[in-house]
Amino acid sequence: KKPSCIGLFAPVRSAACKRLMQVLKTAFDGCGIATTEVRAAALENGDFAAPEVLLCLGGDGTMLAAAEAAARRGVILGGINMGHLGFLSACGRSEVELLVQSLASGTYEVNRRAMLEVRACGSDGCKVGNLALNEIALTRYQTGKMIDVDVEVDGCLLNRYHADGMLVATPTGSTAYSLSAGGPLVWPDAGVVCLTPVCPHSLTNRSVVLPDSVELTLRPKERRGRAEQSLIYSLDGRATHPITLNEELRIRKASVELLLLNLPPSDYAARLRAKLGW
Secondary structure (H helix, E strand, O other), X not given: OOOOEEEEEOOOOOHHHHHHHHHHHHHHHHOOOEEEEOOXXXXXXXXXXXXXXXXXXXXXXXXHHHHHHHHHHOOEEEEEEOOXXXXXXXXXXXXHHHHHHHHHHOOOEEEEEEEEEEEEEEOOEEXXXXXXXXXXXXXXXXXXXXXXXXXXXXXXXXXXXXXXXXXXXXXXXXXXXXXXXXXXXXXXXXXXXXXXXXXXOOOOOOOEEEEOOOOEEEEEEOEOOEXXXXXXXXXOOOOEEEEOOOOEEEEEEEEEEEEEEEXXXXXXXXXXXXXXXX
């Protein structure tokens, strides 16, 4: 349907972003659609009046910064690519007029994208879960050091990995960090998660594709008798969180999904060819 209010999110206030924001405000006003600017701080604490659609002016990083807040509030998230790759974006700057027309006429498409929920659990219980659209990465804080981590699938040990890090990625995230680490390309609506070691010590340790109904547990272990506690985990490459050897990460498919805006007709194969240079 035609939205009554559209939020505009541009964390980097470059001259180009400011000009585009003014163009969008004028265009949507002419279509009878209200606009409101959404600040980064409001997204982080969830303190904003939720519009029906939130447009991000930037690259994939901008959209990832808004993904959790949008998913929790049921807001449709769209992007106008002003960065480099723009894998998640609905369009580029040259297609802004088409985007405005599509929203005004209600002919846009909405795709549902699965997200992951991660909880850090210790002897005092589990912390409130955070959401990731692309992936969860467990690494050592000190660059160049390996980690030892036991990975369980629904409580059953899969393997003890010796690697630079471990990734758990959604189908959406299969084209991001997971792809760089040698993970598979996965269609966005496939009901799976990808477990990928980063630079594993053993050449037989490869990506494992699992149904998204499982719960994964990542349990850090001592590295060759050295009880170093300098491990961190991050969600979508954003804020990092410390984790000790006495804690574990429990990862499962989130109960909420991201509503991702696309211009019709959406053709994921064409997007792969364009973005990956095939």
